[in-house]
Amino acid sequence: MLVDGGEPVFVGEVAHIVGAVESGPRGAAAVGDREAFENLLILCGRHHKIVDNPRTRGRYPVEVLREWKAQHEAEFDTATRAELTRLRALPSRLPELLVDAFRDATADLGATIDKLEAAGYLAHETAQLLHVALARGSNAGPAVGDGVPGIKEAFEEAYDAAGGASFLGIPSADAYELGPGFVQHLRGGRCGHPAVICALNGRPALVVTADLWNAMSCTGDGMADSGVRGVGFPASSAGGDHRYIAPTVARVPTVGGAWGRGSMVNADGRWTWVPDLGFDSNSGGDADTATGSQPRLDLRLRLVARMPNNRDDHRVSAAGRRRLAAELAKPGMAAIVSALAADRIAVPPGLQWRPTEDQYARNDSWGTSYDCLINTPDGRHAIHGRLHYLMPHLMSSDITSIVDVQLDFDSCQSEPCQPNSPVARRLSLTEVVDFFVRAWRIAFDVLPLALDEPTCNVNSGGRQRVGLYITNERSQNAESDRTFHLTDLVDLRPFGTSPKKYLSRLDLAVLGRGPLPQHEARDVVRKALVRIAENAGFDAADLVTW
Structure with a gap:
């Protein structure tokens, strides 16, 4: 390196320790890559000529030149040696570096084309053609x-x-x-x-x-x-x-x-x-999920929400059970049961959800179950609410929320029900809608509090599925001492009439909806009930007014 007029000038030359070709100076020596950094040595022009001259190069074998290289590099500080080491990859990186350098240049040219177009010196079509040519020319x-x-x-x-x-x-x-x-x-x-x-x-x-x-x-x-x-x-x-x-x-x-x-x-x-939003009419799979230990009454309303799960370690934790218990104990949480008692049976004071105690209940790391009961004075179940929150298992990778309420109409009226005749106080369509709206919130916003992580929406993808069920447990096909038509228990006249004589269950799955504000849940439930009624053959289902 020389300094000329205050400016540094590099005057060194790159020499090959083993010749660049086999016939060159020291070219017969064994070497892996003749252009590798390890085979290159910087010399001044005078010494470069001496070590390569046919009359003098015999005094400078490969071993001597390698020793010179090692001595020179040992004189550098640590940072410089690190940079020299990085340069070992230079031959393999050279094409990439050249492309990057040319790309920087084309970016400047592209900006210039844009400025000329903006100033009116180039038509838009011409500028576009130049950009395309520039990109294609620079694209390696x-x-x-x-x-x-x-x-x-x-x-x-x-x-x-x-x-x-x-x-x-x-x-x-x-x-x-x-x-x-x-x-x-x-x-x-x-x-x-x-x-x-x-x-x-x-x-x-x-x-x-x-x-x-x-x-x-x-x-x-x-x-x-x-x-x-x-x-x-x-x-x-x-x-x-x-x-x-x-x-x-x-x-x-x-x-x-x-x-x-x-x-x-x-x-x-x-x-x-x-x-x-979608609907699936083939939705009967969850009609009886987790009902094995429940006595069957007359009418069952049920919502089953299946939430796709992207983890295999979700569980119900002790902290989660406390969160859920505290939420279910709040005023109004039993309204989904007490609302169905209106004008049918007296609501006992202090009605609330309590952990299910029968042997089939899940109150462990794999699930949780709660009951809310309104009984007659003699102890018979008049209205029986049950909640389940179930973790994935061998048969399903979903997390499942179940909200289930049954009614016994004999226990809800002063006179015994007459078989195959309307009960004294049928459920109205408004009561059915209100049940499913309340159940929707419990399924998505309340029961998930039991998870090991306090979140109300475990879904990170997938398509959630919510099954809605209105089931006559005393249908003509049931083994019972008394039977009913579904229309004897639920007033479906707003949907018109259906030619089906043995209608025991109405059901449908709502696809693609998870946690919803109350007004949106109500809208989805109403649309689903119209589709359910159409599937069952009701002739005025689409004309219903809410």
Whole structure:
């Protein structure tokens, strides 16, 4: 290193210890990589010529030059030696460094093109062509659509429609197949953020922000079919170009996932997947879940909520049981039972939920059970409420909340009921709706307090399922000393009439809804009851007024 006019000038030359070619100086010596850092030595120009000159190089064998290199490097401080060590990878990193350097230069050129367009010196179409040419010339990596046969045309079409190279940047990797579709990541350009091209098999490709895509990919982490396999792929844009879903879009529909249709919803900068509301008429599976130890009365109203679970270590803890017990002891928590006693039987003072004591109850780490009873003076059950909160088990990976209330109409009126005749005080449709709305809150907001973690919503993905059941336990098919039609116990006239003679149970599963405000739960319950009535053949179900 020399100093000329106050400026340092490097005058050294890089020499090879073992020749650069086998016929060169010391070229016959064994070496792994002739261009490796370990085989390079910095010498001044004069000594470089001496060690390589045919008349003098015999005095400077490989061993001598390696000793010189070691002595020179030992004179450096620790930081300098660390930098020298890092340079050992220089030959392998050189292509990457060159590409990065050229990318910086093209970024400056891209900014210049934008300024010329803004000033009116370039037409928009011309500027776009220059951006594309610049990106393609600088892109040493994959092109749009590379990596998966058959998608290139669709991906290029979406890429160009969404703004092309100047707006979205160039691909950072090959496209790949994921779940129900195909994906390729983009570095980001004038849009200001990395982006993703994605296409569900058989649907047009779209471009979304990387933030949205990452949120979809992380939904339901730990569950079966989590991420985009469960959520699906974006379906369309709600603003701007239909091929580009901008960061300002607040709701993005999703399709093609294992969990059914839904939407990614952006609230306060956080994306959450919300399933679409759906109904499943094949819902009888939970009609009798955890009813083995209960005596059957006349009518059963039941709500069973199944919540997908992404953990295998959830349990009911001692602290959780105390939280739940304290909540159930609050005034009004027994209203779901006492409301059904109105004009039927007197409500005893101090009515509240108490831990179930029979041998089949779950009050341990795997579940919890509570009873709330209104009895006749002679001890018969008139209204029997029961709650269950059950952890996943061998037959189900869901966490299950059950809210169940039975009525015995003989015990709720002064005169015995007459078989196959309406009881004196049938349940009204309003009472049925109120029961399910209260049960919804208990299932999602109250019973989950028993978990080892104080949370009211354990779902991190998946599609929640809520079964609604109205069951006649004294139907013509039941082995009973007296039987009823379901319409003898519940006033279903607002739905019209049904041709079914032996209607013993009305049921339906609500799909895609978890914890809800009371007014939303009421709306969902009413829609579900209309669907239930239509399934049962009632001729005016859709005309009901609430």
